[in-house]
Amino acid sequence: MQDIDKVYPLAGENVHALKNVSxxxxxxxxxxxxxxxxxxxxxxxxxxxxxxxxxxxEYMLRGREVEDMDEQELAELRNxxxxxxxxxxxxxxxxxxxRNVELPLIYSGVKPKERRERAEKMLERVGLKDRMDxxxxxxxxxxxxxxxxxxxxxxxxxxxxxxxxxxxxxxxxGAQIMQLFQELNEEKxxxxxxxxxxxxxxxxxxxVHIIDGEITEGGLHDA
Amino acid sequence: MLNGARKRMIxxxxxxxxxxxxxxxxxxxxxxxxxxxxxxxxxxxxxxxTVSGVSxxxxxxxxxxxxxxxxxxxxxxDLKSGVTPEDxxxxxxxDSVDGVVPSVSLNGRVSYGNNVQSGIAVSGRNSYYxxxxxxxxxxxRPLNYIDDNNSSYVCVISQEIVxxxxxxxxxxxxxxxxxxxxFTIVGRYQEDSGGGxxxxxxxxxxxxxxxxxxxxxxxxxxxxxxxxxxKEGMDxxxxxxxxxxxxxxxxxYEEDCFTVxxxxxxxxxxxxxxxxxxxxxxxxxxxxxxxxxxGIMNMMLTTVTERTGEIGLKKAxxxxxxxxxxxxxxxxxxxxxxxxxxxxxxxLLLSFTLCQVLxxxxxxxxxxxVLGVGFSAAVGIVFGWAPARKASxxxxxxxxxxx
Numbered sequence: 001m002q003d004i005d006k007v008y009p010l011a012g013e014n015v016h017a018l019k020n021v022s023x024x025x026x027x028x029x030x031x032x033x034x035x036x037x038x039x040x041x042x043x044x045x046x047x048x049x050x051x052x053x054x055x056x057x058e059y060m061l062r063g064r065e066v067e068d069m070d071e072q073e074l075a076e077l078r079n080x081x082x083x084x085x086x087x088x089x090x091x092x093x094x095x096x097x098x099r100n101v102e103l104p105l106i107y108s109g110v111k112p113k114e115r116r117e118r119a120e121k122m123l124e125r126v127g128l129k130d131r132m133d134x135x136x137x138x139x140x141x142x143x144x145x146x147x148x149x150x151x152x153x154x155x156x157x158x159x160x161x162x163x164x165x166x167x168x169x170x171x172x173x174g175a176q177i178m179q180l181f182q183e184l185n186e187e188k189x190x191x192x193x194x195x196x197x198x199x200x201x202x203x204x205x206x207x208v209h210i211i212d213g214e215i216t217e218g219g220l221h222d223a
Numbered sequence: 224m225l226n227g228a229r230k231r232m233i234x235x236x237x238x239x240x241x242x243x244x245x246x247x248x249x250x251x252x253x254x255x256x257x258x259x260x261x262x263x264x265x266x267x268x269x270x271x272x273t274v275s276g277v278s279x280x281x282x283x284x285x286x287x288x289x290x291x292x293x294x295x296x297x298x299x300x301d302l303k304s305g306v307t308p309e310d311x312x313x314x315x316x317x318d319s320v321d322g323v324v325p326s327v328s329l330n331g332r333v334s335y336g337n338n339v340q341s342g343i344a345v346s347g348r349n350s351y352y353x354x355x356x357x358x359x360x361x362x363x364r365p366l367n368y369i370d371d372n373n374s375s376y377v378c379v380i381s382q383e384i385v386x387x388x389x390x391x392x393x394x395x396x397x398x399x400x401x402x403x404x405x406f407t408i409v410g411r412y413q414e415d416s417g418g419g420x421x422x423x424x425x426x427x428x429x430x431x432x433x434x435x436x437x438x439x440x441x442x443x444x445x446x447x448x449x450x451x452x453x454k455e456g457m458d459x460x461x462x463x464x465x466x467x468x469x470x471x472x473x474x475x476y477e478e479d480c481f482t483v484x485x486x487x488x489x490x491x492x493x494x495x496x497x498x499x500x501x502x503x504x505x506x507x508x509x510x511x512x513x514x515x516x517x518g519i520m521n522m523m524l525t526t527v528t529e530r531t532g533e534i535g536l537k538k539a540x541x542x543x544x545x546x547x548x549x550x551x552x553x554x555x556x557x558x559x560x561x562x563x564x565x566x567x568x569x570x571l572l573l574s575f576t577l578c579q580v581l582x583x584x585x586x587x588x589x590x591x592x593v594l595g596v597g598f599s600a601a602v603g604i605v606f607g608w609a610p611a612r613k614a615s616x617x618x619x620x621x622x623x624x625x626x
Contacts, residue, residue, distance in 0.1 A: 049539070051620050051623075071544055072544065075544070078538075078539060079540065086536075086623070094245075094248055104541055107540060111233065155541070
């Protein structure tokens, strides 16, 4: 995996959400971005997740220049390289757990049979083997977040990008999710976690601090 | 790596499943929305089918009575107030003409013994008429050329006369007084059941007598109306011209003395009118379709707004704008199609009922069905386009935040 390298100020209505942020990451890392709300960490996540492109600066993801891509290329890149995990799991309420997990595979054009097998395997991996045909409302918050993790993993992305993954969970379930992230990282998956909670952030092996759109600590690789 | 076409196919299939799922989950709203399309299509189908059924019945009764005949009515000029039997002879000797039937009407009192009835239609015909309508005499004999030549005082009567004068009696051989003159009844005829529409135009006479006798009773030598029967396979418009030029000679090129009309021309006019009528009605009905389309657009716009979060999520998971657009477009398309198909079903049911009530034949109009289904498909796509485009253009970040 090539290094991610970016430097950019972002001018959304002349607000500099990020100022000259540089960040390098290597494959297999477990990194957390820590910052209070309004610090620009969500903006940073959007750019890392290829949901947005920087106003200026460069972003290389696995050797590919992201900043010049159009919407379609970005969508395909997200589909292949990024697994999103959101604060409140963001499952489609009318689809079963398995159908939710299948979604990214639908967009990458995987055939139904293979899709189903991969979704089932992934749900098994997060410990929901017996909940596959449940609707999200029939699952607990922790279980929902596990489904979301399975969905993020099913496309075999290079980066797992989690935005406040435990924000909506109680401490005990949150700890279980953290445990799962730990295991996933041990399986050589790259994990990036965005949070405002120092305790959560400290689960990661490397913590990047961001305040007022600037990285104050741990931006460049110091290992 | 999958090729694009196969990927698209998988995507379309998934979109159909998702679209149906969404339509189902908003059952009431979907139903109300597709009701608009349904009513529109139903109106179009019903109007077209019913009108074409009515016009079909009309034109079939026209052609059953009218093929190969021309009707001539004579108003005459100052010098010549009608045609004479000799003139008819000239017409019937034309190349295209098989025969001519004059119609000389009398409107007189008819009596039998003390029973006097007025307002009974009496018409003078010739023997050719009875040769043409072999089956109409059910009792006794028809009028023949001897009756024509001798101006015999004989008549054939309809069931109406039997009912009025001869209930329970055999009328043959009895004497009927018409305008005070005695006529011997020689036969009884059955009115032609197929000539329902024909009788509207010619009136349905109750008593038929030789036309020569009728002219004598009228004390005139004029025939003011006759029907020309063309030989088999003759072109009626060419024959019409031939008759018109012959008549022109007879009337010394005086203008406006007669009119020659063919059943085909009446039928054509009728068909043009019904076609115009049905397209006019269908045009009005398609306004309902337009309103239905606006309903679909409204619902789809609401749906897009409601499902902003879902759209954002799908985009984050890698759905390209085209895939989002297809999903919403398919949803409005399917919604409209369901409405259209229901409209076709109910429209056919309704027009079938209407045709039964009106007593016309029900003809399955494939064109109307294709129009109805095609129109609703088009409505679904046209009115779903803008909402689907709106959905596909949503910024994933904003869309995700909306939840």
